[in-house]
Amino acid sequence: MIRVDGVSKSFGEVAAVNDISFVIRDGEITGLLGPNGAGKTTTLRMITCYLKPDSGTITVGDHRVDEDPLEVRKIIGYLPELAPIYSDMLVFDYLIFTAEIRGVKDDKRFREIAGLCGINDVMHKKIGELSKGYKQRVGLAYAMVHDPDILILDEPTSGLDPNQIIEIRNLIREIGKKKTVILSTHILSEVEATCDRVIIIHSGRIVADDRTENLKTASTAERHIFLSVGGTDFQALAGALRDIPGVASVEQVEGEGALVGAKILVRGNDDPRPDLFGTVGKNGWVLYEMSQKSRSLESVFRELTVGGSND
Amino acid sequence: MTKYREAIIIMKKEIRGMFTTPIAYIVIAIFLVATGFFFFKDYFYFNQAEMRNFFQLLPLVFTFVVPAVTMRLFAEEKQSGSIEILLTLPVSTTNAVLGKFLAASAFISLMLVPTLLYAVTVELTGSPYYGPIIGGYLGSVLLGSSYCAVGIFTSSLSRDQIVAFITAWAVCFFMWLVDKVTIFLPAKLGFIEYLGSDFHFRNIERGVLDSRDLIYFLSIIAVSLLMTVRVIDERR
Numbered sequence: 001m002i003r004v005d006g007v008s009k010s011f012g013e014v015a016a017v018n019d020i021s022f023v024i025r026d027g028e029i030t031g032l033l034g035p036n037g038a039g040k041t042t043t044l045r046m047i048t049c050y051l052k053p054d055s056g057t058i059t060v061g062d063h064r065v066d067e068d069p070l071e072v073r074k075i076i077g078y079l080p081e082l083a084p085i086y087s088d089m090l091v092f093d094y095l096i097f098t099a100e101i102r103g104v105k106d107d108k109r110f111r112e113i114a115g116l117c118g119i120n121d122v123m124h125k126k127i128g129e130l131s132k133g134y135k136q137r138v139g140l141a142y143a144m145v146h147d148p149d150i151l152i153l154d155e156p157t158s159g160l161d162p163n164q165i166i167e168i169r170n171l172i173r174e175i176g177k178k179k180t181v182i183l184s185t186h187i188l189s190e191v192e193a194t195c196d197r198v199i200i201i202h203s204g205r206i207v208a209d210d211r212t213e214n215l216k217t218a219s220t221a222e223r224h225i226f227l228s229v230g231g232t233d234f235q236a237l238a239g240a241l242r243d244i245p246g247v248a249s250v251e252q253v254e255g256e257g258a259l260v261g262a263k264i265l266v267r268g269n270d271d272p273r274p275d276l277f278g279t280v281g282k283n284g285w286v287l288y289e290m291s292q293k294s295r296s297l298e299s300v301f302r303e304l305t306v307g308g309s310n311d
Numbered sequence: 312m313t314k315y316r317e318a319i320i321i322m323k324k325e326i327r328g329m330f331t332t333p334i335a336y337i338v339i340a341i342f343l344v345a346t347g348f349f350f351f352k353d354y355f356y357f358n359q360a361e362m363r364n365f366f367q368l369l370p371l372v373f374t375f376v377v378p379a380v381t382m383r384l385f386a387e388e389k390q391s392g393s394i395e396i397l398l399t400l401p402v403s404t405t406n407a408v409l410g411k412f413l414a415a416s417a418f419i420s421l422m423l424v425p426t427l428l429y430a431v432t433v434e435l436t437g438s439p440y441y442g443p444i445i446g447g448y449l450g451s452v453l454l455g456s457s458y459c460a461v462g463i464f465t466s467s468l469s470r471d472q473i474v475a476f477i478t479a480w481a482v483c484f485f486m487w488l489v490d491k492v493t494i495f496l497p498a499k500l501g502f503i504e505y506l507g508s509d510f511h512f513r514n515i516e517r518g519v520l521d522s523r524d525l526i527y528f529l530s531i532i533a534v535s536l537l538m539t540v541r542v543i544d545e546r547r
Contacts, residue, residue: 048399052547073401080399084392088331089324097324101317101400142396 001026002047002150002180007056008204009042016042018204019056026149029176031195031212032184035305039204040184041081044154047182048078060150074102077148081155083139087128091119091138094127095145102146109147117141117171133164140171151175153183157190169194188301202305215300225264225273226253228289229280234260240279246270259288266292317402321410322417325384329418334379339422342376350429360437362429366447366516370487370509373419373451373458378479380418381462382472384411385543389470398543408539412456412463412532419455423448442518450515453528454508458483460535467539483508486531 002024009017017039024030032040045051047058049069057064063071086094099110114120117137122130127138136156143151156172157165172194175181185191191198191212198215200208208215229237237260238250248265255261266272273290280287329335350365388394397407433439462479469475490507493500504510508531511524 045395050395050399050547070401070403073399076399078399080392080395082392085396086328086393087391088328093327097320098400100320101402 001059001061002182003057003059004043004047005057005059007043007046007053007058009039009046009051009054015204017046017053020201020204020206021056022199022206022209024180024182025197026180027178028196029172029181029183029194031191031198032182032201033186033188033191033198033301034184034201035186038186038201038305040186040201041154042204043201044078044152044182044184048076048152049073074146075148076150076152077143077146078152079136079139079143079154079156081158083135083142085127085135085139085142087126089127090123091125091127091130092123094138095141098142098145104146109145113141113145116174117144118167132159133161133167136160136164136168137171140168144175148179150180150182153181155185156183157185157187165190200301200304207304208300223266223292225266225276225290225292227262227264227276227280227287228255228259229262230259230286230288232260232283232285234262236283237262237285240283241276244272244275244279246272246275256288315406315409317400318406318410318413321402321407322413325411325414326417329380329414334383335418338376338379339425342372342422343425345372346426347429350426354432360433361439362433362444362447365426365429366443366451369447369451370454370512373455374480374483374487376422377415377419377455377458378462378465378476378483381415381459381466381479382476383466384415384463385466385539386469386472386475390472398547404540404543408463408467408536408543412460412536415459415463416452416456419459420452423451423455440518443516446518446520447516449520450512450524453515453525454512457486457508457528457531457535460532460539461486464535464539464542467542 004023005021006019007017007021008015008019020039020043032043034040042051046053047060047065049065049072052066057066059065060072061075063075065072089097095110095114099105104110114123117140119134119137119141122134122138127135130138140153140156143153153172157168160168169190172181172183176194176196183190183194195212198208198210198212199206227237234252238252241247241250241262241264246266246268248267251263251265253261253263264272264276273292276290277287346365346368349368350362353359353361353364385394388397398404430439430444433444458479461482462475465478465482466472466475468478486506486508488507490504490510493504496503505527508527511527514521514524
């Protein structure tokens with residue numbers, strides 16, 4: 001379990017991470033989602049003891065990062081962004097070096113990890129000569145060679161082609177069955193595809209922290225219906241529509257020609273469209289158009305991370 | 312020794328790394344050509360079967376050669392980002408710095424091995440005193456290690472290898488120079504001489520092993536390495 005408690009970190013004047021708290025539970029794949037520069041990497045770097053928090057505490061397992069950094073590093077496998085591994089070393093030498101530092105003596109583990117990450121064919125090559133996909137896999141092998149309980153991956157799929165992305169995601173899901181995995185990304189579909197839980201970070205603050213399906217249902221439970229109605233004005237229309245169950249608010253939008261446009265926010269699982277249709281007809285108005293737009297995870301993300309709707 | 316287990320592993324990795332890039336071979340070649348030229352110039356032109364000139368020139372050659380070896384040790388890691396890997400492995404900063412220092416010192420010592428041929432040549436064709444030769448080699452290793460520590464320190468300050476090289480060269484050159492400027496200073500300031508690396512090197516090279524000279528070199532190493540550890544820890 002990783003517990004991050006009121007952690008802040010600034011670089012000079014810039015607050016990269018501002019008083020964030022969250023808990024990562026064992027055996028879950030957690031996605032750290034946020035636009036570029038939101039503080040994802042800084043957060044991961046503090047958990048892995050690469051950076052020291054200015055304030056707040058981070059506990060990994062039973063160890064605090066400020067008291068026991070070496071113990072924390074032992075139970076974590078960490079792959080930084082872009083896998084900056086020594087480019088002039090051979091893959092084999094590099095893994096041997098890592099295993100030696102980590103105190104892994106078991107040759108079987110070595111072969112197992114090479115097989116799992118699919119790097120058996122490139123063992124004798126220089127890391128600098130590998131394609132990005134292979135480099136990333138070598139990075140994963142590096143991070144997992146000591147069979148860590150916690151695997152932390154910073155943008156594991158950035159710079160890969162679509163096939164490689166799918167391969168790496170499958171690999172992560174495979175690993176995530178047994179391990180605690182944290183990955184950071186700014187790609188939404190990645191979170192939807194791989195993560196059990198998602199923490200959305202924006203400008204150094206946490207703006208959402210929930211299970212992925214909850215965020216998704218939250219996003220489908222809240223949707224907009226656009227109406228275009230003729231033969232009335234907005235006041236009358238809004239007055240009539242507000243009483244319909246499920247309608248949370250009615251806003252005026254620009255209508256086509258003499259038509260009245262309305263944007264209706266709907267909450268809950270009831271579908272108010274039959275009632276909307278009925279109400280318009282009952283009042284003798286004419287319905288020209290009705291369309292529903294559900295909020296995707298994408299729009300949740302956009303709303304949370306663009307502009308001021310942070311709370 | 313288990314406390315320094317990781318330092319030894321890192322040292323081995325660094326030495327391996329030096330020989331997988333051409334830089335090690337270039338540095339060794341330049342070093343041997345330069346020192347070989349000056350040794351055999353005296354040997355053949357002046358019929359002198361002795362190593363004094365070799366050791367006289369060595370401190371100056373080291374001011375160039377040692378920074379060329381140490382410049383990449385941290386700067387390259389910072390440049391490529393691999394330092395993040397190094398510092399998130401279960402390795403203390405002290406062990407990481409120590410491992411790199413040991414690698415550089417070992418490399419410098421290794422570089423001196425071929426020059427033992429000069430000693431053999433002198434032995435075969437003349438009748439040298441052994442004191443200065445043994446002292447010279449001991450002094451060279453100590454001096455080289457001190458410059459390595461300085462070079463590692465400057466390498467930890469920058470992410471640019473060229474900057475690391477030039478800074479290290481400037482510091483090493485200053486240390487070499489400082490005891491030579493005392494002749495321009497009033498006698499009261501004569502103590503400045505003690506700060507010069509060449510002054511202490513010459514003492515050892517004379518075959519006189521004095522604790523003051525040993526302490527000088529060991530303190531340069533200790534201070535530089537401690538500052539390096541500080542720099543790397545502070546960055547966090």
